[in-house]
Amino acid sequence: MSVFSLRRARAVFLKEFKHIFRDPFTLIMALLLPFLIVLILGNCIEFNVQSIDLAYMDHDRSESSRKLVETFGSSDYFRPYLVETPEQGFADVVSEHAKAMLIIPPDFEKEFVIGRRPDVQILLDGADNSSISAISNYLNTINTDAVYKIRDIPPEDNSPLAFKTRYMFNPELNSRWFSIPGISAVIIALVAIMLTTLTICKEWEQGSMEMLLSTPVTSLEIMFGKLFPYAVLSFCGFIIVYLAARLIFGLPFAGSYAILITATLLFIFNYLALGLYISIISHEQQVAVQYAAAIGLLPTAMLSGFIFPIQYMPEIFQWVSALFPARFYIEISRDQFLKASSWGDLWIPFAAMSVQAVVLISACLWRFRRTLE
């Protein structure tokens, strides 16, 4: 009496493949959805702020003040436009026509020439936190450039230290390079959790699980037979995301396919097992979908470092995020796209995901046996 028979497991997964290919919804969910999500999230999640509308009031109307405005305009970050009164500029910021307002004082050129530091006022829309820090960063650069432009001589370097900054791995600080590897984690989580949860709940709901269990097929065989097709589907979803990343968003790939694929398979396995666990505890498709969204998707999006950086979270949430495989997968995925660390560098996330996989699958087997009794 074998605990695992390949023949029986094969019968289960052949049947499952047939279900999948007869159900357009599953295929769409598994293949089209990842593509759409990559397109939408890839385009929408933009941490770089560009083309900021900047209302300006020029009380000086001198050559120097004009050069200052030009510096803003030629930076790509800002789109300056003239307003006649401070009230109008203020109203524009309120109504979000402008994100910021620049006010140049009447004696700007005079003070500049005699070597005093004229005060230039910048009003920023503090209600919009997301763009503020980016704008403040740009201001420093523009400050230096503007002085150079107005004086027409290179700025004197008073500092005894000179920082020469170069951004490694992502020279242009393109935020998509950062966000898209994370999107693949969210997509795999979505496809893997939802599909497995639904398929197993369906067997419970329609009563076929009982029929299955009345045959010699073991729970291990049912699990593997059921998970294998969805592992394949989830992996196809991953390939779609990878191709979109490279071909549409122009991401480089610096790392090793062996590392990325191993991590992806491990990650898929984790989420399939999580989906399985959810379906075992809930038994009903409706309940299961809610669990899947709450247990699977929310932490994957919120606590994985995909949107909010983990190192800035309160410590307790950093620990919570370590419970979910997504955090480790995103770490590996980002690394492989941009940095190309070696197996040795990445042993911690790999080890963490392996431990999670073992815990999840044991929990499933244990829970599955208990449910039957």
Added chain:
Amino acid sequence: MSTPVVEVKNLSVRFGSFYAVKNISFSVEKGEIFGFLGANGAGKTTTIRVLCGLLPASEGHVSVGGTEFVPGRENLIKQKVGYMSQRFTLYDDLSIKENMDFAAGIRRLKKIDYEKRRQELLDFIGFKQELSTVVRDLPGGIKQEIALCQSLLHDPEIVFLDEPTAGVAPAARFRFWQLIRKLADMGKTIFVTTHYMDEAENCGRIALMRSGELIELDSPQNLKAKTFSRRMYNFTPKGRNEDIPDLQPFAMWEPYGQHYHAVFKDDTAEKNMLPQLKKNFDIEKINPSLEDVFIRIVEGDNR
């Protein structure tokens, strides 16, 4: 007699402190059609689940096909039983062949044996359509018959049919029972639950369950004789007379559609009352049906 196919001794199944099945014992012989009757929640399905190896017994012994039920070795039993339930029969989105292939796969049947057996079974039910027909497109009765074939693919000694004809048209039910009788004649043991009393008449013996206990076990004829020692009458009210007579002389008086089935307490009551009652009722002698028995025994005491 040979060793029974199913032997249940002092079986109890407990969920927490609730006894779904309480200390029942019975055995089923080879080739028997064994009916398992009872209201919903009486413990029928729980018992079947134990006998199919789905659920461990809390107490007592169960053996199926000569194999003792031992936790961890359920597969020995699972190979000897076929199971079909009204809740689920076949996967709707797969074809007949795909459903059968699947069943053969999880039973690890050899390809040659399986295909031969499949043809035999399809001939047995007289199925002439394409095997590639998707189950969704089959009429309910045919679907049930195919499901029966599927549960017989591995040539089990005994099949458990849990309300196999629920929701199936009467003509199809009749056909299905012809198949069941044929199977029994071929030496298969049939263990069946049903809510249709006319179907239960086909059983060799009937077990009646109530609240987890086995309260009767006998052939339909004996059950009727045991339950109703006196003659049963059918009372049909004359005209629009809806008066119910004084029930004192009756041992039983049950409404039955437009009629009443009744049994007198004793000879004197019968002799004295009959002429009087004939004024308001058309009265005829009838043989009690299993339905009468069922109502009397299963529902009679705790309504």
